[in-house]
Amino acid sequence: MKELTIExxxxxxxxxxxxxTRAGRDxxxxxxxxxxxKVKEVLYRFADFEKIRFSGGEPFIRPGxxxxxxxxxxxxxxxxxxxxxxxxxxxxPEDLIRKCKAFVDLISxxxxxxxxxxxxxxxxxxxxxLDKSVDRVISHKIPFGFNFVALKKSIPGLEYVMQYVGKxxxxxKYYVPSLRILRFIQQGYGEGRADQAINEDEIExxxxxxxxxxxxxxxxxxxxxxxxxxxCTQGEGxxxxxxxxxxxxxxxxxYGSLQGPFACREKW
Numbered sequence: 001m002k003e004l005t006i007e008x009x010x011x012x013x014x015x016x017x018x019x020x021t022r023a024g025r026d027x028x029x030x031x032x033x034x035x036x037x038k039v040k041e042v043l044y045r046f047a048d049f050e051k052i053r054f055s056g057g058e059p060f061i062r063p064g065x066x067x068x069x070x071x072x073x074x075x076x077x078x079x080x081x082x083x084x085x086x087x088x089x090x091x092x093p094e095d096l097i098r099k100c101k102a103f104v105d106l107i108s109x110x111x112x113x114x115x116x117x118x119x120x121x122x123x124x125x126x127x128x129x130l131d132k133s134v135d136r137v138i139s140h141k142i143p144f145g146f147n148f149v150a151l152k153k154s155i156p157g158l159e160y161v162m163q164y165v166g167k168x169x170x171x172x173k174y175y176v177p178s179l180r181i182l183r184f185i186q187q188g189y190g191e192g193r194a195d196q197a198i199n200e201d202e203i204e205x206x207x208x209x210x211x212x213x214x215x216x217x218x219x220x221x222x223x224x225x226x227x228x229x230x231x232c233t234q235g236e237g238x239x240x241x242x243x244x245x246x247x248x249x250x251x252x253x254x255y256g257s258l259q260g261p262f263a264c265r266e267k268w
Contacts, residue, residue, distance in 0.1 A: 001050045001237075002238070003239075006052065009057040013086050014126060016084075016121055017123070040071055049077070055081075061088065072103070073104075078105050087129070092136065104142060105143060114127070138171065143177075148179060150182070162217045179214070180223075184198070
């Protein structure tokens with residue numbers, strides 16, 4: 001399935017240490033909303049892409065986001081939304097979740113650990129808001145899942161995340177939520193955070209831990225292509241449009257990915 005990622009904004013209420021888009025309150029002068037007309041243009045240009053993934057920043061804080069979801073869904077696309085579950089210090093509003101149900105096939109939440117670990121990564125006490133947002137998604141029976149970025153700060157929270165996902169999976173009958181393990185790429189706000197990168201030995205340890213915890217807590221585990229044994233697909237069948245309207249070839253390699261082909265490991 002060809003995947004198109006559209007950053008509808010680089011605005012976010014958090015300041016995550018690894019952010020690839022320089023989102024958050026520290027960069028208010030650079031905040032951008034991708035215009036709806038541009039989104040329509042992108043959907044037309046990539047008409048053969050079956051899956052549309054909306055990201056940010058935080059997609060849900062972009063004004064008029066439901067109309068954008070509508071534009072994608074009415075073109076017959078599979079629509080996924082990547083979210084922190086945090087909306088200006090609150091959970092995602094109930095009304096937004098209710099309205100997006102008709103147009104969204106999957107909502108994927110970023111989670112990093114228990115309250116202390118999650119706050120240490122996002123720099124906000126945001127886990128309770130995420131948890132309440134998940135409650136609201138479940139109440140409307142919208143399929144959901146979770147993403148975990150492996151960082152020095154987040155690895156101690158991996159078992160908690162597995163427990164949490166397993167618990168949430170046991171609460172729903174309409175869908176089986178999965179956990180996707182992703183690698184930290186030093187770009188955007190995370191460009192200067194080499195202290196959060198993990199080495200090859202740690203990568204292997206995280207993969208083994210994840211598989212063990214997934215079995216223990218009955219979690220459907222998915223390992224991102226940059227972590228997987230078969231190696232990176234180098235953006236094959238993928239495309240990205242940033243909030244500033246730039247066209248790139250891989251959502252994991254936003255910055256510098258137009259400089260010619262290179263192995264993913266060169267950005268680790």
